[in-house]
Amino acid sequence: MIVIEKETAADAAAIESLLDIGFGPDRTGKTVYQLRVGQPLPELSLVARTGFDARVGASIRYWPIDVKDGRKTLPALVLGPLVVDPELQGKGLGRTLVARSLEEADQDGWNLCLVVGEPSYYEPYGFIPAEPYGFELPGPVEQRRFQVRGTPEILEALLATKRKRPVRPWSGKASGVENIGGTIHAA
Template structure:
C-alpha cells in the first residue's frame, strides 16, 4: 500500500459491488457519462479482463479506476492486444500519483498474464513516463484518424516488436469511435 496525502492507497481488482461507485467516478472525472457507459459495455463483452480492471481506494472509498480490455491487431495475423481505456481519478484526488500507480500496477499485471502489447489513446506527456511510444514507430495504426503522438503502444512481452497492423477495438468501443470519427469530419 502506498500513500496519498498521508492516507494509505490500496489497489485491487474491481468487484461487482464497486460498479456504482466506478460509474460515478468516471462521470465526475470526465464531466459526462460516456466513459461510465463504455466501462459497463466492456464488462458485458468478451473483451473484459476482470483482473485488469483495477480500483484505487483510500479509506474504503474508490478514488481511481483503470480498465484494460482486449482488442485485436489485424495485420499479417490477427493478434489479441490490450487497450488501456479508460483511466479516471476523482477530481479532488488528481495529481497525487493515483493514476500513475494504477497504470504501473496494470502494466505489471498485463506483463504477468503474458500479454505482448498495450495500446492507449491519450496524452503523450503523461503516458510516455510509462514507456508508451507513438504506435506509428512500430507500424501500428489507429482505426480512426487521431494525432500520431496520441496513439501509443507499450511493448510488454517477447516479440511484441514484431507485431504490425491496424488496431481493432472491441465492439464495446463502437459509440466512442463513432463520436471521434464524427468529431474529425
C-alpha cells in the first residue's frame, strides 16, 4: 500500500537519511543547494508512505527562488530533491510525486519551475533546456541537466528578450507572490 501526503516535521530524519543514500553526504555542496534556503514549501513537499508502518519511501521538495529579469524579480520554484528508497525504485513513486506536486504547483499559480536532473526523466512533465532562456545558476552545473518548465506565455516572453537571468535564493520580494498565513503562494 502506498499513500501520498504532505511532508510533516516528523518526516525530516527519514528524508535526510534517504537523501544521504540517494545522493551521498556531500550533496549539500552541489550548486542547486545554494538555492535551497530556509524550509521547503510545505504545500508542495510530498512523501510516499509505504507498508503498514507508513515509512517514508520517497520524497519531493520545492523551494521558492528569485529569477532576476532586468529590473524585475520573477517568482519561481526549484524542484528537488526528489529521492526514492533504492528498494522501491522502478515502481513509479518518483513519477507519481513529480506529477502530483507539479499539478499542485500549477493550481497554486506557480508558472515557472527549474530543475537540475536527467532530461529524459523530466521532459514528460514539460521541462525543456533552461539555457536558451538565459537562466544562470550561482555555480557550476551540467547545462543539459538544467531545465525549465513554464506556461507558454511566460516562456515566449522570456525567449523574446535575450538576457541573462540569474537565479538566486528566495528574497521574498518577487512580484506576483503573496504570503498568506506564513505560506507563500504565487498570485
